[in-house]
Amino acid sequence: MTQLKNSISRSQVEQLVRQALSQQLPGTSAPGMQVAPNPLVVNISARHVHLSQEHLEVLFGKGSELEIQKDLYQEGYFAATQTVAIVGPRRRMIPNVRVLGPCRGETQVELAYTDSISLGLELPVRISGDIKGTPGCVLMGPKGVVELEYGVIRAARHVHMSPADCAYYGCANGDSLHLRVDSPGCTTVLEDVVVRENPDVKLEVHIDTDEGNAVDLDHATSVKLYIPESCKCKHS
Amino acid sequence: MTQLKNSISRSQVEQLVRQALSQQLPGTSAPGMQVAPNPLVVNISARHVHLSQEHLEVLFGKGSELEIQKDLYQEGYFAATQTVAIVGPRRRMIPNVRVLGPCRGETQVELAYTDSISLGLELPVRISGDIKGTPGCVLMGPKGVVELEYGVIRAARHVHMSPADCAYYGCANGDSLHLRVDSPGCTTVLEDVVVRENPDVKLEVHIDTDEGNAVDLDHATSVKLYIPESCKCKHS
Numbered sequence: 230m231t232q233l234k235n236s237i238s239r240s241q242v243e244q245l246v247r248q249a250l251s252q253q254l255p256g257t258s259a260p261g262m263q264v265a266p267n268p269l270v271v272n273i274s275a276r277h278v279h280l281s282q283e284h285l286e287v288l289f290g291k292g293s294e295l296e297i298q299k300d301l302y303q304e305g306y307f308a309a310t311q312t313v314a315i316v317g318p319r320r321r322m323i324p325n326v327r328v329l330g331p332c333r334g335e336t337q338v339e340l341a342y343t344d345s346i347s348l349g350l351e352l353p354v355r356i357s358g359d360i361k362g363t364p365g366c367v368l369m370g371p372k373g374v375v376e377l378e379y380g381v382i383r384a385a386r387h388v389h390m391s392p393a394d395c396a397y398y399g400c401a402n403g404d405s406l407h408l409r410v411d412s413p414g415c416t417t418v419l420e421d422v423v424v425r426e427n428p429d430v431k432l433e434v435h436i437d438t439d440e441g442n443a444v445d446l447d448h449a450t451s452v453k454l455y456i457p458e459s460c461k462c463k464h465s
Numbered sequence: 466m467t468q469l470k471n472s473i474s475r476s477q478v479e480q481l482v483r484q485a486l487s488q489q490l491p492g493t494s495a496p497g498m499q500v501a502p503n504p505l506v507v508n509i510s511a512r513h514v515h516l517s518q519e520h521l522e523v524l525f526g527k528g529s530e531l532e533i534q535k536d537l538y539q540e541g542y543f544a545a546t547q548t549v550a551i552v553g554p555r556r557r558m559i560p561n562v563r564v565l566g567p568c569r570g571e572t573q574v575e576l577a578y579t580d581s582i583s584l585g586l587e588l589p590v591r592i593s594g595d596i597k598g599t600p601g602c603v604l605m606g607p608k609g610v611v612e613l614e615y616g617v618i619r620a621a622r623h624v625h626m627s628p629a630d631c632a633y634y635g636c637a638n639g640d641s642l643h644l645r646v647d648s649p650g651c652t653t654v655l656e657d658v659v660v661r662e663n664p665d666v667k668l669e670v671h672i673d674t675d676e677g678n679a680v681d682l683d684h685a686t687s688v689k690l691y692i693p694e695s696c697k698c699k700h701s
Contacts, residue, residue, distance in 0.1 A: 354650030414590030
């Protein structure tokens with residue numbers, strides 16, 4: 230590869246572009262203008278299961294451990310090679326539902342409404358981990374069956390944020406943001422996107438397959454996350 | 466049933482309630498205030514097929530006619546007793562897809578993205594009837610098979626409106642409106658709701674199952690249809 234003699238570093242290029250833009254676009258050079266600390270990633274969370282170690286061993290045999298099939302975007306989390314079948318009150322089954330790792334204190338099943346209608350379950354929208362009083366189901370593995378008394382939810386739309394992300398978007402843990410997805414013919418604003426702040430996470434919005442398909446995320450041209458405003462122009 | 470002696474007509478009741486409200490709620494009695502001419506109905510349009518008479522006869526036999534199973538909300542339209550199976554490029558099948566009547570000039574299949582992903586079809590968002598250049602599929606009936614060259618779409622979100630509805634909402638045929646659905650934990654604004662004006666229709670929004678499940682329409686607490694506004698407070 231030929232090296233350019235008068236090569237310009239990336240930071241020099243950035244500086245030049247910023248200068249040019251600030252001359253052409255009034256407002257972009259305003260003092261205190263913030264730049265997003267991290268790229269906004271929106272991912273679809275397909276139906277999946279979190280297992281307790283106890284249930285893992287009932288389903289896959291004594292001494293079983295989760296095996297990593299694929300790392301997830303968040304560090305330390307993974308899709309396991311293990312899958313289970315889920316059976317609901319209508320005695321229909323969804324086979325091959327992926328287990329996510331690592332194991333958790335309590336088993337939890339996250340489904341889209343399309344799944345829950347097929348199974349015959351009436352699911353509440355819940356933040357992951359908040360599963361008291363939710364419906365149960367039957368989990369089937371190669372070595373055993375777990376009759377789950379509760380733990381099946383539709384996961385609330387949420388966004389994983391670091392403190393720096395929260396500072397940039399002007400929100401705090403537990404707040405609800407809006408996510409606007411521009412998509413040809415089906416642009417949508419998803420409200421109620423719950424902020425889950427943690428110093429160790431990458432900025433990532435999670436929506437379920439129904440939401441991802443409703444907004445045709447695969448063909449989306451832009452996504453924007455923002456705090457709800459009753460009036461964008463800031464007039465009282 | 467006992468008839469009340471001093472019975473009050475519905476219009477008198479309405480008049481009394483309006484008077485009481487206009488005294489308590491400043492602004493509601495403003496001159497020129499419009500009342501919606503029709504109730505806003507939002508229905509989920511599940512996957513379905515429209516057949517040409519020719520294709521109906523290939524699939525169900527020479528001389529076949531559609532039989533009414535259930536009338537739809539729009540007068541003259543119905544779910545037929547007939548169903549077909551749809552097969553896509555992944556050679557997976559969706560069985561028992563309902564045929565809607567009456568027959569049309571061209572066969573058209575309307576699927577949600579969840580369906581199209583399962584079948585292996587990449588669907589465009591289209592207004593019903595606008596099917597040139599769309600993917601095809603195979604339709605299977607009890608008496609024959611149709612290899613459809615094109616006609617499979619994701620129907621664009623749309624709203625059937627009479628001229629009176631258009632006048633009330635301030636829109637015209639072909640405009641795009643926003644539909645806000647308030648739902649516990651998953652409130653959503655569906656943009657790109659295309660106005661389809663016709664003197665003979667009842668006011669009705671059609672969304673698909675992905676959209677209906679994304680917003681949990683079954684548990685929605687309110688729906689609101691409105692023209693897009695960049696700034697609600699009307700400041701410049």
